[in-house]
Amino acid sequence: MKEIINYINNIEDKIISYRRDFHRYPELGWTEFRTASIIAKRLLELGFEVKYGKEIFSEADRMGVPSAGILDSNYYRALKQGAPEEFMEQLKGGYTGVLGVLNLGEGPTVAMRFDIDAIGVSESTKENHLPFSLSFNSSNDGIMHSCGHDGHAAIGLGVAHTLANFRDRFKGLGTIKLIFQPAEEGVRGAKSMVKAGILDDVDYVLGNHIMADEENGTLICGTNGFMATSKLDVSFKGLPAHAGAAPNEGRNALLAACSAVLNLNSIPRHKDGASRINVGTLMSGSGRNVIPEEASMKLETRGQTTEINEYVKTYAERIIKHAAEMHEATYSISYSGEALVGNSSPGLIKRLARIGDSLGDFNCLIEESNKSIGSEDFTYMMDRVQKNGGQGIFFILGASLDKSQALGHHTSNFDIDEKVLVKSAKLFTLLTLDIEKNCRE
Missing domain, CATH: 3.30.70.360 (Alpha-Beta Plaits)
Incomplete structure (x- = not known):
């Protein structure tokens, strides 16, 4: 466990660089062509089986898809902004999700979900806004990663790097699925991935959110306040x-x-x-x-x-x-x-609380919260797994940057403390290994 923690700490700069790259080139739901193609390429390089495009969506259940003209203009913009061409054809039409699968032998299947879309917000150009002052602010007018999904995508790649690095050591643990989901904003993307069947064989599903309006150092292990x-x-x-x-x-x-x-x-x-x-x-x-x-x-x-x-x-x-x-x-x-509504599974909450406490990264650990936090389409994934007899969890990490600034989600000056990215990657990885280990025992 210590070796894994040290490895994740050592790739912190890489994870942050992913976040800043995604932040600079934000894309709205169903138009995440550049983001998805880069993720697909990186997962393939790391040795994952990679599925993307139409094969992981139910066409009839996609909601709020932009017009063909909007999809096309964003497609060609992504190419100009460095999207790997070899992955782009399968993403045409807005099928901008990616599934990475790592088969490590007999055992349970654990899925992790990372949403990747941005918001229709114009980013602040004030000097005290870190992305602007460090020149990784949005290059796309009227679009911004103002909810933290750039961080989520980067966390997912950080987990992928870790799993790939320790792949030989983890043999016999089971199957791991990394789901990079488009169109979470407006709760549009998860249902069609669920209906495509990519969670039908999943025993455990993990999701989280980094929150700029929660104090840094806070871990809420289980969230039940979805409407x-x-x-x-x-x-x-x-x-x-x-x-x-x-x-x-x-x-x-x-x-x-x-x-x-x-x-x-x-x-x-x-x-x-x-x-x-x-x-x-x-x-x-x-x-x-x-x-x-x-x-x-x-x-x-x-x-x-x-x-x-x-x-x-x-x-x-x-x-x-x-x-x-x-x-x-x-x-x-x-x-x-x-x-849908959703409730985290008590068993996973207890496991995550134990892991979070052992890391020493959190000064405020809350096992369970019923506070209303709006809606989240990860609930479709959690619902499918739980109804099939499995378990699901959605946890929250505080990522406040500066108490003197109003860094609410979906605002022009939204930003996070990037230290939270490594913390989140540790939790996803260690909880997955804890699940696999205990199932073997």
Whole structure:
């Protein structure tokens, strides 16, 4: 164990360099062409069996995929920014996930998930923003790694290097899968990978998040505060008319949308737990004297349980339908993201707490937290493994950089203490080895 810890400590600069490279070239969900191709190349060089592109996705279950034009423009941008060409063809169409498999003999199958997508945020250019001052800030306008997924991808490669380096020593331990997932933002990517079957043979699945708003040195071993969620894109279609000369001849799509918004926020809350609904965008109209022909809005529902979220979603669908009918408009609903509730397995929580305590890297160790942290589509992976009789865990590492700065996630000045990357790589590697070792015994 000590030798493994020393090895990970010694590759810290390599892990940080991966993080900074990914940070400089951020890519939104389903457009992570450069990121995925670099990961695939590195895993292949390290001796992993590598699968990527369509073979690890269920096409019918991909959600919120950009238009063909957006996918193409990002594809060619990735090539210009150094994406390895030999891997790019299979990623076309936005199939930007990678699976690395290391077969070490008979034993359980352990999967680790690392999300890799960025956010639609313009990065700070202030001198006190470390990525800018050290010249690894975003090169892609309006896109930024402002949630830490650049760090997650780097952690995954750090784990890959470690496993490859000690491969001969670990023979007979079982099978290890490293899942590099696209489109976590908007909870769009995990479901299609699960439906493709890549977790059907997995006995243990591990996931984590580094958090800039948690104090550095904090380890939360098991997180249970996920809310089930659904992301809805709604379009209303009416009939335009002159607002002064013939308003009665129009069918006002904006009125239908506004009626829906007001009533969506009036959905009764559920007796069995917390629920949420939010209309985040509403767009309509072409001029002050034209009856609006079209309107579109993006909204989300959340629930403390899957059943509560389903209640809110069904109620919302009914409101949208009747709002359209009231103003003689038509409507359509598409789903651009979904996630489930999830609870970490107690046995894995205990194991991780013991490992975390032994490392001496953490001054605040919390075994379990039920605090609400929004939604996370890793829950699809955890749900599949647990329903098949396995175990899953999602742990959090504090990565605050400077208490004097507001480094909230999804903000322009988001940043992390890069020391957390090595800590996370140690936890993934040592927990995996602990699982394999105990299963042999």
